[in-house]
Amino acid sequence: MYKSTGFISFVLRRFTGVALVLYLFMHIWVIGGANSGAETFNDRMEFLGSPLFRIAEIGLLAAVIYHAFDGIRLLIVHYFDVTEYRKSLFYAAFVVSVILTIAGGLPILLHALEG
Amino acid sequence: MTNKKITVRIQRFNPDTDQKPYLQDFEVELAQGMTILDALHLIKEDLDGSVTFRRSCRHAICGSCAMNVNGQNMLVCETPLREKIDKNGQITIRPLPYLPIIKDLVVDRSSFWAQYQRVKPWLIPPDNVPEKEFRMSAEEVAALNDAEHCIMCGACYSACQVIALNKQYIGPHALLKAFLRVLDPRDADPRARLDDLDKGDGVYRCHTIFNCIDACPKGLNPTKAIETLRKLAMKRQAFEAARKERQKTLDKPVN
Numbered sequence: 001m002y003k004s005t006g007f008i009s010f011v012l013r014r015f016t017g018v019a020l021v022l023y024l025f026m027h028i029w030v031i032g033g034a035n036s037g038a039e040t041f042n043d044r045m046e047f048l049g050s051p052l053f054r055i056a057e058i059g060l061l062a063a064v065i066y067h068a069f070d071g072i073r074l075l076i077v078h079y080f081d082v083t084e085y086r087k088s089l090f091y092a093a094f095v096v097s098v099i100l101t102i103a104g105g106l107p108i109l110l111h112a113l114e115g
Numbered sequence: 116m117t118n119k120k121i122t123v124r125i126q127r128f129n130p131d132t133d134q135k136p137y138l139q140d141f142e143v144e145l146a147q148g149m150t151i152l153d154a155l156h157l158i159k160e161d162l163d164g165s166v167t168f169r170r171s172c173r174h175a176i177c178g179s180c181a182m183n184v185n186g187q188n189m190l191v192c193e194t195p196l197r198e199k200i201d202k203n204g205q206i207t208i209r210p211l212p213y214l215p216i217i218k219d220l221v222v223d224r225s226s227f228w229a230q231y232q233r234v235k236p237w238l239i240p241p242d243n244v245p246e247k248e249f250r251m252s253a254e255e256v257a258a259l260n261d262a263e264h265c266i267m268c269g270a271c272y273s274a275c276q277v278i279a280l281n282k283q284y285i286g287p288h289a290l291l292k293a294f295l296r297v298l299d300p301r302d303a304d305p306r307a308r309l310d311d312l313d314k315g316d317g318v319y320r321c322h323t324i325f326n327c328i329d330a331c332p333k334g335l336n337p338t339k340a341i342e343t344l345r346k347l348a349m350k351r352q353a354f355e356a357a358r359k360e361r362q363k364t365l366d367k368p369v370n
């Protein structure tokens with residue numbers, strides 16, 4: 001294994017990308033419940049309302065935010081000659097993602113704990 | 116003052132007798148000005164003649180001594196031993212990662228050379244080769260970004276995680292070479308080169324991980340070369356026309 005910030009970013013990108021695709025299937029399953037009537041839809045929504053899924057939602061938020069900022073980082077690399085700053089760009093994307101995840105995740109967590 | 120003793124950990128593997136690679140420790144006296152290659156020679160000559168590695172020039176120019184030291188690829192002939200000793204007085208030397216091991220620190224570089232051949236690394240001269248010399252401008256030379264300094268050591272290739280997963284990918288070394296030829300005003304067929312690089316195993320296979328830049332002992336930038344080739348591939352028709360125009364005056368002084 002060739003360890004580097006580039007390797008970490010590659011693993012995180014792949015992991016969050018695949019996680020988002022898996023989430024999409026679940027998302028379609030829940031929303032698709034509306035086709036079978038209000039009751040099915042409400043049942044499925046309720047299933048996702050449990051504290052466990054609330055917490056998992058923070059993970060989803062983290063994945064979306066990191067994946068998006070990593071994507072922006074890569075776009076910057078593709079359009080500008082900034083390979084020299086490759087490590088700083090990764091740290092920047094990571095730190096911004098962590099801050100936004102905390103800012104968005106805290107209310108979700110508090111709400112989940114309230115029940 | 117006696118010299119400090121250090122531990123050199125070498126990854127050993129003999130395909131005839133070993134199931135899998137293992138690390139073997141050797142005690143070496145750290146002498147003034149010693150390189151990692153010096154330590155390997157000392158071990159081979161005094162401690163265990165079966166330790167196998169490649170080297171030739173000892174001057175960081177032949178590219179045969181690239182190895183993985185403490186997790187980073189480098190040329191062991193140019194790296195001072197002292198610099199790479201950790202706090203426990205240890206240094207760990209492994210073969211280049213992601214390539215089949217032939218023995219100990221020697222890897223099979225067949226795929227590396229096959230991809231190099233694929234990009235036709237030689238110059239394709241124009242029909243009107245000037246009688247005296249080709250004239251290039253300072254800008255044209257600068258645009259090559261020192262790509263001609265590549266010594267084909269394989270440090271970038273074996274650090275690339277895309278290569279680890281997919282040996283069909285052309286790889287940073289060969290793409291850097293392709294970049295050198297495509298941007299060379301003397302080269303007569305940048306269009307055919309870009310057509311090939313534009314395929315599935317080519318420039319778009321790069322995931323922008325940057326390990327090639329980190330690994331290169333010559334400070335070269337394969338990622339930047341790949342980004343440039345991507346852009347040129349998108350406008351290869353115009354690029355080909357500009358090259359044809361440029362080649363009409365290859366024998367005339369520029370700027």
Ligand code: HEM
Nearest residue numbers: 013014017018020021024067068070071072074321322323
């Ligand atoms: C916020 C918007 C998004 C941006 C800016 C973005 C950007 C990117 C970029 C630049 C890549 C890297 C390609 C490469 O490795 O060269 C990528 C990979 C990927 N993305 Fe996204 N993406 C976004 C949203 C999504 C969503 C919503 C999903 C899932 C439904 C997703 C799934 C994936 C997957 C599976 C990969 C492949 C990972 C890999 O090959 O390692 N992305 N994305």
Ligand code: SF4
Nearest residue numbers: 265266268269271331
């Ligand atoms: S680009 Fe650098 S690391 Fe890659 S083969 Fe050439 S000299 Fe070695």
Ligand code: FES
Nearest residue numbers: 173177178180192
């Ligand atoms: S021995 Fe030639 S590059 Fe190191």
